[in-house]
Amino acid sequence: MRKLRVDVAIVGAGTAGMSAYRNVKEHTSSVMVVENKSYGTTCARSGCMPSKLLIAAAEAANMMKEANAFGIHTRDILIDGVAVMDRVRRERDRFVNYVVESVNEWPSEHKIMGHAKFIDGHVLQIDDHTQIRADRIIIANGSRPVIPEEWKTLLGNRLLSSDDVFEWKNLPSSVAVFGTGIIGLELAQALHRLGVRVRVLGRSGRVGILTDPSLQSLSKAIFSDELPLEAAPKNIKVSRQGDQVLVEWENQDRQQKDQFDLVLAATGRTPNIDNLCFDVTGIPVNEEGFPAFDRNTGRIANSHIFIAGDVTDERAILHEASDAGHIAGKNAGLYPKESPCPRRTPLSVVFTDPQLSIAGKSFSEIEKSGIDYAVGEVSFSNQGRSRVMLKNRGGLRVYAEKQSGKLIGAEMIGPAAEHIGHLLAWSVQRGDTIQQMLQYPFYHPVVEEGLRTALRQLQKNLHQHLDPILITHCLD
Numbered sequence: 001m002r003k004l005r006v007d008v009a010i011v012g013a014g015t016a017g018m019s020a021y022r023n024v025k026e027h028t029s030s031v032m033v034v035e036n037k038s039y040g041t042t043c044a045r046s047g048c049m050p051s052k053l054l055i056a057a058a059e060a061a062n063m064m065k066e067a068n069a070f071g072i073h074t075r076d077i078l079i080d081g082v083a084v085m086d087r088v089r090r091e092r093d094r095f096v097n098y099v100v101e102s103v104n105e106w107p108s109e110h111k112i113m114g115h116a117k118f119i120d121g122h123v124l125q126i127d128d129h130t131q132i133r134a135d136r137i138i139i140a141n142g143s144r145p146v147i148p149e150e151w152k153t154l155l156g157n158r159l160l161s162s163d164d165v166f167e168w169k170n171l172p173s174s175v176a177v178f179g180t181g182i183i184g185l186e187l188a189q190a191l192h193r194l195g196v197r198v199r200v201l202g203r204s205g206r207v208g209i210l211t212d213p214s215l216q217s218l219s220k221a222i223f224s225d226e227l228p229l230e231a232a233p234k235n236i237k238v239s240r241q242g243d244q245v246l247v248e249w250e251n252q253d254r255q256q257k258d259q260f261d262l263v264l265a266a267t268g269r270t271p272n273i274d275n276l277c278f279d280v281t282g283i284p285v286n287e288e289g290f291p292a293f294d295r296n297t298g299r300i301a302n303s304h305i306f307i308a309g310d311v312t313d314e315r316a317i318l319h320e321a322s323d324a325g326h327i328a329g330k331n332a333g334l335y336p337k338e339s340p341c342p343r344r345t346p347l348s349v350v351f352t353d354p355q356l357s358i359a360g361k362s363f364s365e366i367e368k369s370g371i372d373y374a375v376g377e378v379s380f381s382n383q384g385r386s387r388v389m390l391k392n393r394g395g396l397r398v399y400a401e402k403q404s405g406k407l408i409g410a411e412m413i414g415p416a417a418e419h420i421g422h423l424l425a426w427s428v429q430r431g432d433t434i435q436q437m438l439q440y441p442f443y444h445p446v447v448e449e450g451l452r453t454a455l456r457q458l459q460k461n462l463h464q465h466l467d468p469i470l471i472t473h474c475l476d
């Protein structure tokens with residue numbers, strides 16, 4: 001057994017682990033990163049990037065289908081599944097190689113392959129070959145798809161998770177997608193638009209991430225209009241029928257069934273905290289097995305152990321994992337001194353069509369917080385630019401604190417939500433009042449004019465009088 005001693009050990013070479021490594025190195029060169037699968041990160045290998053590549057192909061196919069409405073008639077559209085998946089994998093590999101190249105530049109004494117688990121608070125066992133004693137440890141070992149155990153036995157190789165989709169050499173002809181969260185919706189819509197027969201089965205009745213009841217119903221209506229979607233099916237049964245899967249469920253007391261090539265379980269992800277034997281550290285955990293930690297330092301319960309990224313089960317998105325890795329790396333480097341870092345305003349985007357976004361506080365967070373707030377809203381169905389582009393579906397609701405007149409959050413389903421979500425998150429982070437936001441320029445004709453409509457309504461609902469010297473008084 002090889003025995004090593006380092007100042008800082010990092011478990012996981014994903015986005016959070018790599019960001020932590022860069023920051024630790026500012027303080028010590030005695031550092032070791034442990035990775036148990038492959039370099040390249042979940043984002044590049046099987047997450048953000050390949051999913052957006054598949055969605056981009058689906059958008060191209062959909063644009064051709066929608067061209068008729070503009071008087072542009074295309075002949076039969078041929079979707080070449082082999083070529084679609086070939087581009088997805090080629091471009092994915094480019095992104096992965098870029099990440100792998102940067103890991104290749106790390107000195108060999110800074111990295112080790114193998115599964116890490118704690119054998120005490122300061123010692124990690126790596127497979128059966130190495131023990132690393134570390135003064136400080138950063139846990140950055142990500143999350144994995146949750147797949148119902150009994151389905152694995154029942155369905156064998158007919159059951160997939162999102163990890164498998166981007167290895168396909170061709171598109172299948174039919175897939176039952178379980179899950180109406182981010183991953184389920186993005187992949188189901190993309191596959192549907194690429195000609196795969198899809199049925200989406202949810203559980204809770206919710207479709208997508210929006211928490212505002214009026215936008216949640218709009219999401220359900222919009223996605224159900226395009227996709228065969230059961231938001232809350234009951235008594236689901238799956239069974240293998242030769243090379244196919246039979247899916248049975250109840251819908252409003254009616255028995256339904258359908259047969260598919262494959263089942264895609266997009267039923268959530270679970271943090272990998274459970275694969276570390278964390279309990280031997282003696283640090284208390286809550287009922288779900290998570291230790292308390294400080295989001296501004298990454299430090300777990302005043303210990304020498306830090307945590308970052310999806311493994312924390314909080315805001316499981318890329319830029320948050322990267323920030324959290326930065327913070328944990330810096331603080332592990334400085335330990336026992338601390339340098340708390342403020343966190344950015346929350347921002348989520350879902351790359352469906354129409355896109356979804358939440359900026360700042362969600363509706364449900366605002367409701368729970370007891371803040372006295374006012375709402376402004378707009379529907380995109382008659383919004384000028386959206387109608388021009390034939391993207392006139394959806395709505396936006398913006399929320400402001402009554403006392404200060406500041407924007408505190410927004411939810412949106414609609415065109416360009418990936419961009420509008422940024423504008424809104426930046427305003428929340430700056431502490432803009434609605435009056436200040438209305439002073440920014442709005443070009444014509446753009447989707448942002450829809451945002452201005454919602455802001456004007458919000459300004460009225462705040463019962464605020466405009467300051468006479470402000471430009472909005474003259475022009476709005």
Ligand SMILES: Cc1cc2nc3c(=O)[nH]c(=O)nc-3n(C[C@H](O)[C@H](O)[C@H](O)COP(=O)(O)OP(=O)(O)OC[C@H]3O[C@@H](n4cnc5c(N)ncnc54)[C@H](O)[C@@H]3O)c2cc1C
Nearest residue numbers: 012014015016036042047048116141142309310316317318
């Ligand atoms: C299909 C999909 C689409 C997504 N799309 C988006 C998107 O559009 N935008 C966005 O912001 N986010 C998106 N995400 C989320 C984003 O990919 C993650 O938030 C991010 O990759 C998390 O980074 P991480 O460093 O925490 O984990 P990872 O990158 O998963 O890194 C963890 C690493 O730890 C390793 N590991 C695990 N256990 C051990 C162990 N015991 N010992 C050693 N190594 C271990 C793993 O092999 C892995 O390499 C998507 C995710 C998925 C799955």
